[in-house]
Amino acid sequence: MEITDLTPTEQRIREAFLRGAAVDLREAPDDEAASGHSWGPDRTVRAEVLRWLLLGDHLRDGWTIGLWLTGARIVGRLHLAYGVVEHPVHLAACHFDEPLSLYGAQLRQLELNGSHLPALNAATVRIDGVLRMTGCRVTGSVALGGARIAGALFLDNAELGTATDGSGQQEDPVLQLNHAVLGTDVWGTGLVAHGQVRLLAAQIAGTLNFDDARIRHPGHTAVEAENLSVGADVRGMRLEVTGRVNLRGARIPGQLNLAYATLANPGGMALRASTAVIGELWLRDAAPIEGSVNLRRAQIDFLHAAPGVWPGAVRLDGLTYTTLAPHEPAERRLPLLARDEGGYVPYAYEQLSAAYRRMGDDRAARTVQLTRQRRHRTTLPWYGRLWGQVQDVTVGYGFRPVRAAVWLFSLLLAGSVAYALHHPHPLKAGEAPAFSPVFYTLDLLLPVIDFGQERAFTPDGWLQGLSYLLIITGWILATTIVAGITRAVSRQ
Structure with a gap:
């Protein structure tokens, strides 16, 4: 299909595309893409024109073709579903009037830094390079379920979803990475999510970084990461989550770093990591957890958690850990075991006692065993x-x-x-x-x-x-x- 009725702006974009040159339509470097609905014809491009450029045959000998467009208003639906885009796509600080559709598409590289979108449907997309969405504002959801991204996904300082009546809830997940496979990292530092972040069975070869992120889904599961697998660490320093964090069955060989984090789900479960295998779990200087914690049958090599971080209700049956920090008197850690929702859990006492013995604190180990016997006594008949x-x-x-x-x-x-x-x-x-x-x-x-x-x-x-x-x-x-x-x- 050949489009002949190009506007001057579209003609300029076409010529730059064929040369692999950049086009910046912004009037000032700090233009906000959220106000793009008011931009005039000189900053407007039809989605069908971009689709024609990206999916058409425009190869010129001696030229490196690519779309580098900044500060444009894209009207109409940019529909690239199932398409094969052989060129790098850079749409920075652009305002999309309608959702961007990349379902099942194949791209070399996609950059949407600072853009404003109603939604992004990119389930099962294949990207040879990276997907950059740094500073993006997506009022709906970002659907990347089943995606295959050879490089990294950048979501740092992005804002996803829309808070409804101050509740921070949205029916669909605002970020869907379920069953996605990423060749390196997911970078979400400073991310703001007004709804669920879904990472079910996602495979991330590197690090998942949610440092300084804020995720709100009160009364529901805010982070759904059951059976998540990462190659290195999961970082959540200063992370704020309202709602449940579900890490059941996750595999994290490095750190699960929740230092200085705030986890709150009053009246429900705040953290579930049952059957998870974690190298190091850091809750250093984290706020007291609001809501229950389930660590049943989890395996943790190093656990850093002060007694005051734990909530009133926990499930610790089958929890295995090797090293416990910081070093605290047994009298400060024992009340946690008495709060187990499963009642008297002998294995929890054995684990705590073994941890103290490995630290060389035999007195604390004996105190734990004595408390275990006294707790066990309450379960016996009168004699x-x-x-x-x-x-x-x-x-x-x-x-x-x-x-x-x-x-x-x-x-x-x-x-x-x-x-x-x-x-x-x-x-x-x-x-x-x-x-x-x-x-x-x-x-x-x-x-x-x-x-x-x-x-x-x-x-x-x-x-x-x-x-x-x-x-x-x-x-x-x-x-x-x-x-x-x-x-x-x-x-x-």
């Missing part, structure tokens, strides 16, 4: 709780061995004083050894040791009751010590 209470009071379930020494010394002292003041009678006069109140008391307290005192002397009156008490408490103390030591050794 189990009673026996657990005895073990707790006497030896702290084996994790407080000093208590055993205190109890032994106290009973030994009481018995020695009592029997020193009131000697028991010898069973056979003249054959009994010299009486020793200390060793007589030890004979009563320690069932596996025999100093010969208990067999040679017998108390009467209230001393006999004291003997029975020492024998019973000695058996209980010895049993709990053995049980506690066995438990502690088995955990080592």
